[in-house]
Amino acid sequence: MKTVFNFSKPALASLVILTLGAMSVWAQRPKGKVAPPSPPPIRQESPPPLLPIKSVADTLLAPAGWMRYRIGEPERFSLILPVPPEAGGERATFATGEVMTVRTYMSLGAAGVYGANYIEDVPVAVAGGTEGVQHAFFDGFVKGFAGEFQEVMKKQGSTEQLKIQEQRSATAGGLAGYEQDLSFGLVTGQLRLVFDGRRAYGLMALWPADAPESERKLFFESLRVNRKR
Numbered sequence: 001m002k003t004v005f006n007f008s009k010p011a012l013a014s015l016v017i018l019t020l021g022a023m024s025v026w027a028q029r030p031k032g033k034v035a036p037p038s039p040p041p042i043r044q045e046s047p048p049p050l051l052p053i054k055s056v057a058d059t060l061l062a063p064a065g066w067m068r069y070r071i072g073e074p075e076r077f078s079l080i081l082p083v084p085p086e087a088g089g090e091r092a093t094f095a096t097g098e099v100m101t102v103r104t105y106m107s108l109g110a111a112g113v114y115g116a117n118y119i120e121d122v123p124v125a126v127a128g129g130t131e132g133v134q135h136a137f138f139d140g141f142v143k144g145f146a147g148e149f150q151e152v153m154k155k156q157g158s159t160e161q162l163k164i165q166e167q168r169s170a171t172a173g174g175l176a177g178y179e180q181d182l183s184f185g186l187v188t189g190q191l192r193l194v195f196d197g198r199r200a201y202g203l204m205a206l207w208p209a210d211a212p213e214s215e216r217k218l219f220f221e222s223l224r225v226n227r228k229r
Contacts, residue, residue, distance in 0.1 A: 048089045048101045051076065051118075055084065060222060063215055068222070071105065071118065077173070077201060079116060080222035082109025082215075098123050112207035114219050117193075119200040127198040138178040138193050141202060142167075145191060146182070153184070160185040170194070172203060173223035182206075192220060196227060 051072040058068035062080050069085060070078040085105035093099050099121055106115040126137045142164065150162050163183045170179035170192050177194030189206040201223060205216050 045091045045093060045099060048091050048103060050087050050089070051103065053085065053087065053105075058222075060218065062218060063212075066109075066215075066218075069105075071103075072226075075226045076118060077116075077223065077225045079203075079224070080218060081105075081107035081114055082111075083107050085116070094123065096123070109215075111211040111215055112205055115204040116223075117200075117202035117204075119202065120198070122195070122198045122200050124198070127195070134195055135178060137200075138180075141193050142180045142191055145204070149184075158185075172220060173201060173225040175201065175225065190216070190220070194223075196225060201225065 054070045054073075055067040056070055056078075058080060060068075060080060062068075063082070066080050066082050067084075068078050068080050085107045087103065087105050089101065089103040091099055091101040100123065101120040103118045103120075104115065105118070106113070108114075122137075126133055146162050146164060153160065153162075161184075165181040165183060167178060167180045170177055172192055172194045175194035175196050177192065177200075180191045182189035182191065184206075186209050187206055188209070189204070192203040194201050203220055203223065205219055207216055
């Protein structure tokens, strides 16, 4: 359990980012499954500019030290985190000409790792697709994360295997999507991805067995999305 929360910043980034490799996994789904709406990215672009991050007071009863962080100016979304998040991002062009941008925010607290993805320009076929197509997109999100996580932990000397467990429908910030339970030895995790047209919001948390449930519940329920901009 100690090594899991002793990440370097690059290692943390690779845990929470929706990698371009995830799209490749998604595109290689076996025949008979829901087909992906577009091929994997064919060209990586320069990283997107960082968005302003501002801490603000919040009416939710957050643990000591936790703050609400607003992302973007005008605000794109906000959520409660234990420490100021580290930010990063990437984008890539698909064969369809669509460019998807993924910005990542990560926060390492005393009782777990918390992260968020802000995804812009989700492929049109996903944004306007059926529930099955969006579910396929989520499966790619999960598999991409699982592969990245396992690789990072292997480099840190761990022999544990990440286990993908129950999956269900879920909501966050008033938006609908999916949720995936994970486990890694004594550590438990959860991924959640919700859709808003051509935008999507991913939330991730990893916590040890003795972490208070109130903290992770607060994190997942704290997402607020600015849908008017």
